Amino acid sequence: MxxxxxxxxxxxxxxxxxxxxxxxxxxxxxxxxxxxxxxxxxxxxxxxxxxxxxxxxxxxxxxxxxxxxxxxxxxxxxxxxxxxxxxxxxxxxxxxxxxxxxxxxxxxxxxxxxxxxxxxxxxxxxxxxxxxxxxxxxxxxxxxxxxxxxxxxxxxxxxxxxxxxxxxxxxxxxxxxxxxxxxxxxxxxxxxxxxxxxxxxxEFSLSVDREPLNIKTEFDFIFHNTLVEAKGILFFIKLCEALPFKTFLIPFKKIEVEKIIGRSLKLKNLVFYPCNWDSGLRDFIRSSKITVVPSLWSSPVEGSLIKSLYYSKNVAVVDIKTSFVSEIPDTICIKLPPSISKSVDLLLEHLKDDDDLNLNAKKWVIQYCxxxxxxxxxxxxx
Missing domain, CATH: 3.40.50 (Rossmann fold)
Incomplete structure (x- = not known):
């Protein structure tokens, strides 16, 4: 033994x-x-x-x-x-x-x-x-x-x-x-x-079936990651600032986010709604058009990314070549460049096309797990 x-x-x-x-x-x-x-x-x-x-x-x-x-x-x-x-x-x-x-x-x-x-x-x-x-x-x-x-x-x-x-x-x-x-x-x-x-x-059962959704609120973008600078919270906020006519959700308290980024936020298109996976976050991820998991370091396999790929309609990541992102097929997520302006263009293109990459992403996650x-x-x- x-x-x-x-x-x-x-x-x-x-x-x-x-x-x-x-x-x-x-x-x-x-x-x-x-x-x-x-x-x-x-x-x-x-x-x-x-x-x-x-x-x-x-x-x-x-x-x-x-x-x-x-x-x-x-x-x-x-x-x-x-x-x-x-x-x-x-x-x-x-x-x-x-x-x-x-x-x-x-x-x-x-x-x-x-x-x-x-x-x-x-x-x-x-x-x-x-x-x-x-x-x-x-x-x-x-x-x-x-x-x-x-x-x-x-x-x-x-x-x-x-x-x-x-x-x-x-x-x-x-x-x-x-x-x-x-x-x-x-x-x-x-x-x-x-x-x-x-x-x-x-943490979740592996099945390609979609469960009924109990939430009606739909945001264009939701942030899903730990509230740490290296995990892209400021990157997400800059996307929000560059897209004033799109709606954004951060599942943390406003004061917590402002402490991390070092400045106050007054954005009409940004909602702060503190919640965890079981108290609403999962449903918000499922209902939002694009879940953004913007880690900016050589991240290995982040749980937030795996869960987002499994549950979200579309997932956007920052294309860091030395991270796990480089091992994920381009066909199941949106890979953003470090440039905010270029990322905005790419995200708008996906919103316009009304993409839904979930089925292929879910199958990939099941195989990975x-x-x-x-x-x-x-x-x-x-």
Missing amino acids: KKFTIYSGIEPGKKGAGMFIQYFLRQCENNNVFFTLKYIPTPQNSLVKILKKAPFYDSLKNLYYHVYRAISSKNIDVKGKVLIFHPQSLGLDYTKNIIINTTEVFIYIFDNFFFCIKSYNYIPDNNTECLLCINNLAASRQKGCESFPNKIGYEKYLSFIELLKYYNEKITFLVQNQSQEDLIFQMFGRKSKIKTLGMFTG ENSKNNIVQFLKS
């Missing part, structure tokens, strides 16, 4: 990454893979909402994770195979100790922290990815980049990357897609061990 000790900086079941971890653990159980799970619990949403209003929120957050890491770091199982999820949240010192003291390590790659201290390798204002640190890690310091989601010093980050290179022979990187595999090879060399698992969370499920099972059985 295969056995793992699993260390995770993200609590299973919490948000996108946590949903994948939860699905992975369920597959371990289904395939008779024994595992011991050690993770850092995510603070409850209600508590986070209260503390976010406090001026010392960031300090409290850092203290919380520091204490948990200090407790957890004394409990490392040095026997057998180890699987690590999200080392930057788990803690770099803790992760380093795990890697040093175990013989076989698997690291599942959620984002690009393995070469970008910000995790999301994005150049503000360029609407494109940044690859400077692939060849020169010191570029992050020169550019003044700050770590995300947790505060990590440059020296600690550089030391962690050097450790990954030093122990490269006993590390296997578990990646989501081909572009991510290519970036790993560029960073750690062609001898790196890599297995492609994909990304599937099991089935492949991902099979890859995970094969890995667990190997």
